[in-house]
Amino acid sequence: MKTLKIPEATIIRLSVYSRHLTEVDRKGIITTSSGNIAEGVGVSPAQVRKDLAYFGEFGTRGVGYNVKDLRQHILRILGLSVDWSVSLVGAGNLGLALSTYKGFRDRGFIITSIFDADPQKIGTMIGNVEVMPIEKLIEVTKQNHTQIGIVTVPGAAAQEIADKLIKAGVQAILNFAPVVLNIPPEIELRNVDLTVNLEVLTFNVGAQRF
Amino acid sequence: MKTLKIPEATIIRLSVYSRHLTEVDRKGIITTSSGNIAEGVGVSPAQVRKDLAYFGEFGTRGVGYNVKDLRQHILRILGLSVDWSVSLVGAGNLGLALSTYKGFRDRGFIITSIFDADPQKIGTMIGNVEVMPIEKLIEVTKQNHTQIGIVTVPGAAAQEIADKLIKAGVQAILNFAPVVLNIPPEIELRNVDLTVNLEVLTFNVGAQRF
DNA sequence: TAGATTGTTAATCGATTAACAATC
DNA sequence: TAGATTGTTAATCGATTAACAATC
Numbered sequence: 269m270k271t272l273k274i275p276e277a278t279i280i281r282l283s284v285y286s287r288h289l290t291e292v293d294r295k296g297i298i299t300t301s302s303g304n305i306a307e308g309v310g311v312s313p314a315q316v317r318k319d320l321a322y323f324g325e326f327g328t329r330g331v332g333y334n335v336k337d338l339r340q341h342i343l344r345i346l347g348l349s350v351d352w353s354v355s356l357v358g359a360g361n362l363g364l365a366l367s368t369y370k371g372f373r374d375r376g377f378i379i380t381s382i383f384d385a386d387p388q389k390i391g392t393m394i395g396n397v398e399v400m401p402i403e404k405l406i407e408v409t410k411q412n413h414t415q416i417g418i419v420t421v422p423g424a425a426a427q428e429i430a431d432k433l434i435k436a437g438v439q440a441i442l443n444f445a446p447v448v449l450n451i452p453p454e455i456e457l458r459n460v461d462l463t464v465n466l467e468v469l470t471f472n473v474g475a476q477r478f
Numbered sequence: 479m480k481t482l483k484i485p486e487a488t489i490i491r492l493s494v495y496s497r498h499l500t501e502v503d504r505k506g507i508i509t510t511s512s513g514n515i516a517e518g519v520g521v522s523p524a525q526v527r528k529d530l531a532y533f534g535e536f537g538t539r540g541v542g543y544n545v546k547d548l549r550q551h552i553l554r555i556l557g558l559s560v561d562w563s564v565s566l567v568g569a570g571n572l573g574l575a576l577s578t579y580k581g582f583r584d585r586g587f588i589i590t591s592i593f594d595a596d597p598q599k600i601g602t603m604i605g606n607v608e609v610m611p612i613e614k615l616i617e618v619t620k621q622n623h624t625q626i627g628i629v630t631v632p633g634a635a636a637q638e639i640a641d642k643l644i645k646a647g648v649q650a651i652l653n654f655a656p657v658v659l660n661i662p663p664e665i666e667l668r669n670v671d672l673t674v675n676l677e678v679l680t681f682n683v684g685a686q687r688f
Numbered sequence: 689t690a691g692a693t694t695g696t697t698a699a700t701c702g703a704t705t706a707a708c709a710a711t712c
Numbered sequence: 713t714a715g716a717t718t719g720t721t722a723a724t725c726g727a728t729t730a731a732c733a734a735t736c
Contacts, residue, residue: 275703279681283674287656301717309658313717314705321719329718330712347680354676361578365571371656371673416679440679446497446581448519456682458675463581464493465668466564469626469650470557471489472666485727511693523693524729531695539694540736 278319282342284309285316289339301332351376355409355438357429358420359384359392359399362444366418367394380412385425402432409436416440423447488529492552494519495526499549511542561586565619565648567639568630569594569602569609572654576628577604590622595635612642619646626650633657 288308292300302313302320320326326341327333343349354372356363356379366372367379382397383405384390390401400408409417417433419426419441426445433441440456443449446464451457498518502510512523512530530536536551537543553559564582566573566589576582577589592607593615594600600611610618619627627643629636629651636655643651650666653659656674661667 273702274685276678277703279678280671280674282681283671283677284658288658303717310660312705314707317717317719318704325719327718328712329710330716332717345681346677347684348677352676352680361571361575365575366672368571369672372676375673375677377673377676415683416676439683442675442679448494448498450520456679458679460670460672460675461490461493462576462579462670463585463587464490465652465670466562466582466587466626467493467556467558467585468486468489469652469666469668470562471492471555473625473649474557475484483726487727513693522729524731527693527695528728535695537694538736539734540692542693 274322278322279346281309281311281315281319283346285319286339286342286346286348289335289342293335293339297335299332300335300338302327304332348376351378352416353378353380353412353414354416354418355379355381355383355405355412355414355433355436356418356420357383357402357405357433358422358425359386359389359394360420363418363420364394366420367397377416379418380414381408383408385421402429405429405432406436409433409438414438416442419443419445419449421445484532488532489556491519491521491525491529493556495529496549496552496556496558499545499552503545503549507545509542510545510548512537514542558586561588562626563588563590563622563624564626564628565589565591565593565615565622565624565643565646566628566630567593567612567615567643568632568635568654569596569599569604570630573628573630574604576630577607587626589628590624591618593618595631612639615639615642616646619643619648624648626652629653629655629659631655 285305288305302316305316306313323345326338354377356367359382367382372379379397382394382399383402384399385402389399392399415438417438419429421429423445426443426447427449430441430449430451434452434455441451443457443459446461449457495515498515512526515526516523533555536548564587566577569592577592582589589607592604592609593612594609595612599609602609625648627648629639631639633655636653636657637659640651640659640661644662644665651661653667653669656671659667
């Protein structure tokens with residue numbers, strides 16, 4: 269099996285392209301080009317073609333790309349031709365926000381279970397999902413064959429929760445806790461670090477100092 | 479003025495190093511090394527030294543780094559030796575979560591005003607900040623000399639809000655709306671794209687296909 | 689001094705950009 | 713055919729890693 273390594277930046281851009289194509293399709297436009305896409309998302313046309321070239325030939329020389337087709341191809345590449353079951357751990361404000369975030373369901377991410385340590389929260393409903401105690405995390409996540417865990421607990425609890433999620437068989441974790449998690453290499457991990465993002469901004473605002 | 483360009487990846491890592499050093503300092507440890515830091519945050523020692531070398535010499539050969547000193551140096555580099563005023567626009571669940579996020583205040587990011595388009599929300603309090611109408615955004619943000627805007631409105635409204643923030647004089651925008659914003663080059667912009675992050679995970683989980 | 693660890697240079701690796709032949 | 717646009721190769725640019733002299 270060919271394991272050509274693909275830049276992560278390419279994957280991020282593909283996700284953005286697909287969202288752009290959804291918009292373009294909604295406008296009823298049939299055909300587009302690397303130049304159009306590039307303009308729509310703020311990259312170069314060569315970048316668009318290079319990114320797509322990792323996965324095949326989706327266009328027609330002299331013509332461009334069929335919008336619907338290309339969109340479908342990219343969704344399939346990203347693994348979005350099927351739904352994904354997600355366990356969310358930590359029903360604080362951020363967990364609540366993510367649980368009710370429309371964008372996830374639109375892309376096929378279904379939050380099938382929510383867990384929290386706070387007895388006050390257990391049994392309450394978020395959307396149509398009941399908040400369950402952490403003690404049920406492994407059992408329920410296993411039962412649902414859930415592939416993805418989202419961690420929105422405080423930093424101090426995050427490693428323990430990640431360990432439980434992995435024990436429950438998830439293949440990927442999206443971590444919002446501001447800590448470096450220790451995770452076996454076969455588990456996919458991404459960190460969304462809210463303060464780090466602000467700090468890149470403040471560095472750049474003052475960057476003329478260097 | 480020397481304008482040595484510094485990789486964005488370096489800035490992100492510096493932020494993580496500083497957080498790690500806060501922990502180490504809390505444990506009462508006086509001296510550390512690039513090897514210790516590297517182990518703590520999951521990078522190589524050479525990477526740590528290289529990142530620091532962009533900004534000066536902070537260590538002692540044969541000895542290592544003073545924890546408190548290095549932490550302070552990094553915070554200053556990141557622009558965190560002063561507080562930053564933040565305007566948050568969009569008081570939905572995500573806006574609420576960010577408004578009450580302890581981690582921001584801990585690093586010197588003070589949310590000084592919150593705006594929303596929903597008349598139902600206007601006048602309600604989030605923490606000790608009153609939700610104001612969008613019509614007041616420019617005036618209040620200017621008055622406060624706010625440097626940073628956080629956008630947590632729906633995608634369709636995001637560009638308009640970004641324009642207003644820029645008109646109000648912010649220097650940086652953290653955008654959570656899943657759209658590509660059009661922003662003048664002198665304004666710093668970072669996008670936190672929640673679905674894109676999940677999609678990088680699903681791609682990687684299925685990546686053996688390529 | 690001997691051992692440890694930095695700061696820095698050179699080598700490697702990887703990603704982006706530019707150019708253009710292929711082809712609709 | 714002439715014009716347009718892809719797919720792909722080569723050139724460039726940038727970031728990471730490895731190695732080591734400096735030095736505490």
